[in-house]
Amino acid sequence: MKILIDQKGRKYIFNNEDMHTKDGVIKKEDVEKCEIGNTVKTHLGIEYTVISPNVSDIMQKAKRGPQAITLKDAALIAGFANLHSGSKVVNAGTGSGILDIFLAYVVEPEKVISYEIREDFAKIAKKNFEKFGIKNVEIKMKNIYEGIDEENLDAIILDLPEPWRVVPFATEKLKIGGTLISFSPSIEQSKKFHDALNANFLQETFECILRNWDMKAVRPCSRMIAHTGFITVARLISKKKETKEKNKMEISPEV
Numbered sequence: 001m002k003i004l005i006d007q008k009g010r011k012y013i014f015n016n017e018d019m020h021t022k023d024g025v026i027k028k029e030d031v032e033k034c035e036i037g038n039t040v041k042t043h044l045g046i047e048y049t050v051i052s053p054n055v056s057d058i059m060q061k062a063k064r065g066p067q068a069i070t071l072k073d074a075a076l077i078a079g080f081a082n083l084h085s086g087s088k089v090v091n092a093g094t095g096s097g098i099l100d101i102f103l104a105y106v107v108e109p110e111k112v113i114s115y116e117i118r119e120d121f122a123k124i125a126k127k128n129f130e131k132f133g134i135k136n137v138e139i140k141m142k143n144i145y146e147g148i149d150e151e152n153l154d155a156i157i158l159d160l161p162e163p164w165r166v167v168p169f170a171t172e173k174l175k176i177g178g179t180l181i182s183f184s185p186s187i188e189q190s191k192k193f194h195d196a197l198n199a200n201f202l203q204e205t206f207e208c209i210l211r212n213w214d215m216k217a218v219r220p221c222s223r224m225i226a227h228t229g230f231i232t233v234a235r236l237i238s239k240k241k242e243t244k245e246k247n248k249m250e251i252s253p254e255v
């Protein structure tokens with residue numbers, strides 16, 4: 001797959017057809033012949049650079065149904081879940097498959113198992129996987145509140161309305177040392193999820209506020225995405241402990 005970058009740094013996906021840009025038409029054959037890193041010209045002589053998309057380009061350009069996860073949150077989730085090539089991960093719900101795409105890059109050649117209840121969203125996700133050549137995601141049409149089929153998991157990742165309902169299955173299906181992570185837009189959801197965790201989990205909740213800088217003006221950009229969601233990371237450290245509130249272990253940020 002190729003993407004084209006215009007003189008202002010804007011990116012356009014090449015869909016194997018002539019491209020009608022604001023700078024003129026770019027012929028399909030010219031892009032096909034063009035090697036990565038080289039430039040093609042529109043019929044008005046304006047140059048576009050051809051490169052391969054990276055995972056952030058794909059996440060930006062994928063079609064969206066429900067609210068999708070952003071790169072900053074996906075990257076933190078993968079980091080805190082200790083994901084790497086070969087990790088076994090269940091993700092729910094699939095939505096447009098944006099988080100799945102990021103996870104698929106990280107755990108390859110292992111496949112991501114992604115639970116979804118809505119056919120219409122699963123369809124959008126499948127189209128995104130096809131379009132961007134993502135082969136290692138399996139969508140399972142199943143309500144994750146009713147259970148998880150997979151065993152011995154390194155991570156379970158949740159982006160759905162009632163994550164606390166998955167906690168009882170997580171203890172059983174995660175490896176010791178594995179991680180249950182929930183992403184929620186509202187702190188009330190995070191609090192309920194937190195309250196459902198027991199002393200078997202070592203846990204922390206945070207949000208990531210990413211602020212870009214305008215390096216010409218040498219100051220922060222005026223606009224930003226102020227809020228996406230809260231992330232709760234819960235690492236399973238034992239399967240035995242009692243589930244009393246007072247036994248809970250929380251990680252405090254180091255000072």
Ligand code: SAH
Binds near residue numbers: 068094100116160161
């Ligand atoms: N993380 C996704 C967006 C998820 S939106 C992305 O980056 O694209 C939340 C999704 O969870 C919706 O598609 C919704 O249909 C699905 N969902 C809600 N409850 C569910 C359940 N009990 N089991 C599986 N999927 C569920």
